[in-house]
Amino acid sequence: MQPSFVELIASKRDGLTLDAESIQRLVTGLTSGALADYQMTALLMAIYLRGMNDVETVALTEAMLHSGSVLNLDHVAGVKVDKHSTGGVGDKVSLCLAPWVAACGVPVPMVSGRGLGHTGGTLDKLESIPGFRTDLTTADFIRLVGELGTCMIGQTADIAPADKRIYALRDVTATVECIPLIVASILSKKLAEGIDALVLDVKVGRGAFMKTETAARALAEALVRVGSRAGKRVSAILTRMDAPLGVAIGNANEAREAIEVLHGRGPADLVHCTRILAREMLRLAGVASSDASADVLLDAALTSGKALSTFEGLVTAQGGDPTMVRHPERMPIAPVRARIVAERDGYILHADALELGLTAVAMGAGRARADQAVDPAVGLAVHTKPGDRVEKGQILCEVHLRDHQAPADFVPRLQAAFTLSDQPVAAHELVLATIRS
Amino acid sequence: MQPSFVELIASKRDGLTLDAESIQRLVTGLTSGALADYQMTALLMAIYLRGMNDVETVALTEAMLHSGSVLNLDHVAGVKVDKHSTGGVGDKVSLCLAPWVAACGVPVPMVSGRGLGHTGGTLDKLESIPGFRTDLTTADFIRLVGELGTCMIGQTADIAPADKRIYALRDVTATVECIPLIVASILSKKLAEGIDALVLDVKVGRGAFMKTETAARALAEALVRVGSRAGKRVSAILTRMDAPLGVAIGNANEAREAIEVLHGRGPADLVHCTRILAREMLRLAGVASSDASADVLLDAALTSGKALSTFEGLVTAQGGDPTMVRHPERMPIAPVRARIVAERDGYILHADALELGLTAVAMGAGRARADQAVDPAVGLAVHTKPGDRVEKGQILCEVHLRDHQAPADFVPRLQAAFTLSDQPVAAHELVLATIRS
Numbered sequence: 001m002q003p004s005f006v007e008l009i010a011s012k013r014d015g016l017t018l019d020a021e022s023i024q025r026l027v028t029g030l031t032s033g034a035l036a037d038y039q040m041t042a043l044l045m046a047i048y049l050r051g052m053n054d055v056e057t058v059a060l061t062e063a064m065l066h067s068g069s070v071l072n073l074d075h076v077a078g079v080k081v082d083k084h085s086t087g088g089v090g091d092k093v094s095l096c097l098a099p100w101v102a103a104c105g106v107p108v109p110m111v112s113g114r115g116l117g118h119t120g121g122t123l124d125k126l127e128s129i130p131g132f133r134t135d136l137t138t139a140d141f142i143r144l145v146g147e148l149g150t151c152m153i154g155q156t157a158d159i160a161p162a163d164k165r166i167y168a169l170r171d172v173t174a175t176v177e178c179i180p181l182i183v184a185s186i187l188s189k190k191l192a193e194g195i196d197a198l199v200l201d202v203k204v205g206r207g208a209f210m211k212t213e214t215a216a217r218a219l220a221e222a223l224v225r226v227g228s229r230a231g232k233r234v235s236a237i238l239t240r241m242d243a244p245l246g247v248a249i250g251n252a253n254e255a256r257e258a259i260e261v262l263h264g265r266g267p268a269d270l271v272h273c274t275r276i277l278a279r280e281m282l283r284l285a286g287v288a289s290s291d292a293s294a295d296v297l298l299d300a301a302l303t304s305g306k307a308l309s310t311f312e313g314l315v316t317a318q319g320g321d322p323t324m325v326r327h328p329e330r331m332p333i334a335p336v337r338a339r340i341v342a343e344r345d346g347y348i349l350h351a352d353a354l355e356l357g358l359t360a361v362a363m364g365a366g367r368a369r370a371d372q373a374v375d376p377a378v379g380l381a382v383h384t385k386p387g388d389r390v391e392k393g394q395i396l397c398e399v400h401l402r403d404h405q406a407p408a409d410f411v412p413r414l415q416a417a418f419t420l421s422d423q424p425v426a427a428h429e430l431v432l433a434t435i436r437s
Numbered sequence: 438m439q440p441s442f443v444e445l446i447a448s449k450r451d452g453l454t455l456d457a458e459s460i461q462r463l464v465t466g467l468t469s470g471a472l473a474d475y476q477m478t479a480l481l482m483a484i485y486l487r488g489m490n491d492v493e494t495v496a497l498t499e500a501m502l503h504s505g506s507v508l509n510l511d512h513v514a515g516v517k518v519d520k521h522s523t524g525g526v527g528d529k530v531s532l533c534l535a536p537w538v539a540a541c542g543v544p545v546p547m548v549s550g551r552g553l554g555h556t557g558g559t560l561d562k563l564e565s566i567p568g569f570r571t572d573l574t575t576a577d578f579i580r581l582v583g584e585l586g587t588c589m590i591g592q593t594a595d596i597a598p599a600d601k602r603i604y605a606l607r608d609v610t611a612t613v614e615c616i617p618l619i620v621a622s623i624l625s626k627k628l629a630e631g632i633d634a635l636v637l638d639v640k641v642g643r644g645a646f647m648k649t650e651t652a653a654r655a656l657a658e659a660l661v662r663v664g665s666r667a668g669k670r671v672s673a674i675l676t677r678m679d680a681p682l683g684v685a686i687g688n689a690n691e692a693r694e695a696i697e698v699l700h701g702r703g704p705a706d707l708v709h710c711t712r713i714l715a716r717e718m719l720r721l722a723g724v725a726s727s728d729a730s731a732d733v734l735l736d737a738a739l740t741s742g743k744a745l746s747t748f749e750g751l752v753t754a755q756g757g758d759p760t761m762v763r764h765p766e767r768m769p770i771a772p773v774r775a776r777i778v779a780e781r782d783g784y785i786l787h788a789d790a791l792e793l794g795l796t797a798v799a800m801g802a803g804r805a806r807a808d809q810a811v812d813p814a815v816g817l818a819v820h821t822k823p824g825d826r827v828e829k830g831q832i833l834c835e836v837h838l839r840d841h842q843a844p845a846d847f848v849p850r851l852q853a854a855f856t857l858s859d860q861p862v863a864a865h866e867l868v869l870a871t872i873r874s
Contacts, residue, residue, distance in 0.1 A: 010611035013485060037475040042610035045482035048450060173479035174447035 005035050012046040020059035027063035027162050037169060044166070044175040052180035057222070058229045060180065064188035067162030071138060071194035073109060076146045079233075079285040080107045083277050084190055085201040086209050086219070087119035089357035090244030090382070093201065094122045094152070095258035096266075097274050097281075099311035102149030103301035104278075106285040109145045109193045110152045111159065115366045115374070118207065118357030120254065123154050124366075128252035128331065128376035132320030148313045160188040177209075183222045187230060197233035197284035199277055200224075203241035204432065207353025213238070213432060220435045228437035233284045237276055238432040243351040243386050246270035250365040250379015250400065252331045259328035262308040269385065269430055276431055334377040334400040338407035342390040346420030351384055351396070355417035359410055363401060378402060380414070387427030390420070442472050449483040457496035464500035464599050474606060481603070481612040489617035494659070495666045497617065501625035504599030508575060508631035510546060513583045516670075516722040517544045520714050521627055522638040523646050523656070524556035526794035527681030527819070530638065531559045531589070532695035533703075534711050534718075536748035539586030540738035541715075543722040546582045546630045547589045548596065552803045552811065555644065555794030557691065560591045561803075565689035565768065565813035569757030585750045597625040614646075620659045624667060634670035634721035636714055637661075640678035641869065644790020650675070650869060657872045665874040670721045674713055675869040680788040680823050683707035687802040687816015687837065689768045696765040699745040706822065706867055713868055770837050771814040775844035777834040779827040783857035788819055788833070792854035796847055800838060815839060817851070824864030827857070 003011070008022050018026075026043065029035030052060065073080050081101065085091055098108040112134075115121035123134045134154045136144070144151035155164075163185050170176045190198050200223050203209065204216035220236035227234030246267040248257040260266040261274060279294040288294035301307040312325040324331055360366055364375035381398040384390055396418050399410060440448070445459050455463075463480065466472030489497065510517050518538065522528055535545040549571075552558035560571045571591045573581070581588035592601075600622050607613045627635050637660050640646065641653035657673035664671030683704040685694040697703040698711060716731040725731035738744040749762040761768055797803055801812035818835040821827055833855050836847060 006609055006611050013482065013611050036609070038473075038478040038606055039610055041475040042478040042482040042612060045450065045479040046486070046611075049483070049486045169475055172443055172473070173476055174443050174450050174483075175479060 005029060005039055009039060009043045009046060012043060012050055015050045017053060018056055020055070023056060023059040024063045027060070027067055030165060031067050031162050040166065041169050041173045041175070044170055044173060044181065047181060048175045048178040054222070054225050054229055057180040057183050057226045060184040061187045061191070061226060061230055064160050064162045064166070064184055065191050068158040068160050068192060070192050071109065071142060073107070073142060073145060073194035076107050076142070078105065078107050079196045080109055080194060081197040081199065081281045081285050082108060082110055082190055082193055082195045083199045083201060083281060084186055086203050088203040088241035088245055089118055089120070089207040089353040090246050090249050090254065091120065091203070092125055092246065092248070092254035092258040093270070093274050093277060095125055095255060096261040097277055098150045098152060099262060099314060100274065100298065100301055100307040101278050101281045103306040103310045104282055104287060104297040105149070106282060106287055107145055108150040108281070109141070109195060110150065111155055111189065111193050112152060113155060116370060117368065118354055118361060118366065120251070120366060122152065124251045124374050124376070125255045125258070126152055128255045129315055129320040129324050130332070132315060133318050136318065144314070144317050148317060149310060150314055151318070152314065155189060159192045163188050179219050179222050182219060183226050186223065187227055191230065191232065195232065197281070198227060199280045199284065200234070200236040201277055202236050202238050204238055205240050205242035205353065207244070207357055208241035217433065217435070224435050224437050234437055235280050235284060236435040237280060238435070239273060239430055240428050240432060241353055242428060244353050244356055244382050245273060247381050247383060248379060249356060249360045249382060251374060251376040252333060253379035253381065253400070256328040256331040259311070259325055262302070262311055263328070264302050272430055280434070332377040334375070334379070334402050336401040336403060336405060336407065338399040338401070338411055339395050340397040340399070340411060340414045340418065342392055342394045342396055342420065344392050344420065346390060346422055347425040348384045348386050348388045348390060348418065349421040349425050350417070350419040351382055351386060352417040355413065356380060356382060359413050359417065363405065363410055375402065384418070385427065387425045442466060442476055446476060446480045446483060449480060449487055452487045454490060455493055457492070460493060460496040461500045464497070464504055467602060468504050468599050477603065478606050478610045478612070481607055481610060481618065484618060485612045485615040491659070491662050491666055494617040494620050494663045497621040498624045498628070498663060498667055501597050501599045501603070501621055502628050505595040505597050505629060507629050508546070508579060510544070510579060510582060510631035513544050513579070515542065515544050516634055517546055517632045518634040518636065518718045518722050519545060519547050519627055519630055519632045520636045520638060520718060521623055523640050525640040525678035525682055526555055526557070526644040526790040527683050527686050527691065528557065528640070529562055529683065529685070529691035529695040530707070530711050530714060532562055532692060533698040534714055535587045535589060536699060536751060537711065537735065537738055537744040538715050538718045540743040540747045541719055541724065541734040542586070543719060543724055544582050545587040545718070546578070546632060547587065548592055548626065548630050549589060550592060553807060554805065555791055555798060555803065557688070557803060559589065561688045561811050561813070562692045562695070563589055565692045566752055566757040566761050567769070569752060570755050573755065581751070581754050585754060586747060587751060588755070589751065592626060596629045600625050616656050616659050619656060620663050623660065624664055628667065628669065632669065634718070635664060636717045636721065637671065637673040638714055639673050639675050641675055642677050642679035642790065644681065644794055645678035654870065654872070661872050661874050671874055672717050672721060673872040674717060675872070676710060676867055677865050677869060678790055679865060681790050681793055681819050682710060684818050684820060685816060686793060686797045686819065688811060688813040689770060690816035690818065690837070693765040693768040696748070696762055699739070699748055700765070701739050709867055717871070769814040771812070771816070771839050773838040773840060773842060773844065775836040775838070775848055776832050777836070777848060777851045777855065779829055779831045779833055779857065781829050781857060783827060783859055784862040785821045785823050785825045785827060785855065786858040786862050787854070787856040788821055788823060789854040789856070792850065793817060793819060796850050796854065800842065800847055812839065821855070822864065824862045
């Protein structure tokens, strides 16, 4: 006889291992209503405190994945590769990465999310391009990945619905920060895209979900192990997220900066982060066997203009105004400007990504609750990085606000996000580790 | 700022201590709906796995207690004492204990529950007396405790409603077997009776909730510690529950046997168990300082007929047929009889309380689910105890069934509940320990 749901909860409570069939029954039970939310949350807390091994996590991932539909990209030639970031401030990498890699001949089907809290979301950034639609049908998505090599949409209702349900429960029961649950949540959504390979950008630091390198590394390793067990080619890159990535924060601001990268410009750290992830995607796709051979492809895609024209094609196909791609300076920007300047000579010790991100949310660039709207045109330009030498009066950060907003409401908070040191400060190393299966 | 519910769940998840105010907010939140069931169950699992200290358990007890109304028995003179059993098979002690102790001058306000699973309930046993009502108003209950010295009713809706809610959630989330939660559940209900002192009969063994002496002792000690911290005089007696208590199983059967005790008859183990608990109640009430002085009072109450007449008064006042008290042989009994006999000579090794109790449930004497009705007249008479020498053909157990019931449906299972040994078996020691504050 099959164990009851209560017996399965008791097994996990007692630190035992759940088999794949039991995990499947629990997830199916949740979506059918046979397992109540209040039973699931007891199980989630038991998982939080007792853990799950990789075999269990694979089973949970696959049960959540198959709670909805899985896209079939078989008719698209090549190894389909996507990238997922655990979220940071100023992280607009997806916008330039997807067309760049697609321009190298590797299909990139990308399903992304919206921003919440201090971390931004790819959908919000894309939608800051006037007219851009992220609510395409699955059929259009599949078609565009075939035609353009990439397409970027939001999560449809039938992608991993069990994950949505479970995530909502974790959010209100203090069971978010649990590696097997995080792994199953990320992988179930990404595997639903019909991909063959996945590169994970696991952010670590003050502006990231994982605050310590130890925790981030554990998550990255689990993602790679579980993803590989689930039959995918998976790598993870550990990158620092103590200060914002690039200069721009705010949706239109960030989209503009991402387009700059496709023009062969853009801030060095953003270009570097994008290239590191792109190299790994090309490696997993089997089109490059080394950083050097990947760079040959990446440089060619940039200098030929193919990366830019791929994004132009994607913007056009998704209803956006393509002139923004050729002329990113035309992206909307809020009119009221204010500046944060260095109050003395010194070295930047902190340009606190969390505080800068939260202030941007307060400005309307992001959302504190999932049902809030965002203003694409407000934002920040953070001109200094940890380690930089600055002189008194030098601009640390510019603010773009709407007419009705008072700079004085935000400037003191932004000023406090920057800490200066009298002693020289070492610049941050962006990439901490690469984890491969 | 007060921590949010999610932060409180996270604190317990991380093994921290919750303060009394936080515990009060959680319980109030549950009853008001501000804390969702699915949040409570995550907290319950965290409590199960991380524990609660005595201070937290007192706070939980008091928060649950004050989620409803607390009876005020101030106008009843004397130290009010009740008894609670953690539940066993054939445990009809409350029916004879309450009038016996009340007849010694100690008020016994008793609020009891119904049977569920293999353990019976006092309310079902009382209601097997034709006409007996356990749904008295609080006002009548208070009045009768004053007039008769005792009254026995069921839990009203306004006694510890948070406990009902929490218990229902524990039952379906594998968080029942958790000492601080058990302690708070028992004590919050009992303290709502307005008592000054409480004796706990903590059963241990195969037919009990606690299967091992270690677990039972831990529960008993926690009950005594927490009850004392909550300002009550509390003792616990550890008693064995491997074989049924007394002879009778089944509601009318058990009521009849309890009445026999008040006549100065009844099976030795039942009388002994009742006397041990009665002595402790008299001790806590301050009317006896030793077993010997308690026995003087108890023997007088029995031989004078006062214990019996107290029960007669209670039955009359609660709408029951008082002739059953003078003539317990008139209690209803199902007509179809079958016998389980020893298949060979030997010594009784096991008369398995759990199996006998579950078979009685299957016969209709108890309920598997809370919404089932019980048949008062079906039951068992278990004539042998572990350690007894039996000869082939000797009656081990008699069964009383309804006309439509087939003995063959139950006899094999009952037969299997008895295990014989060729070697002499030591009789069970009923009382394992007495735990006092």
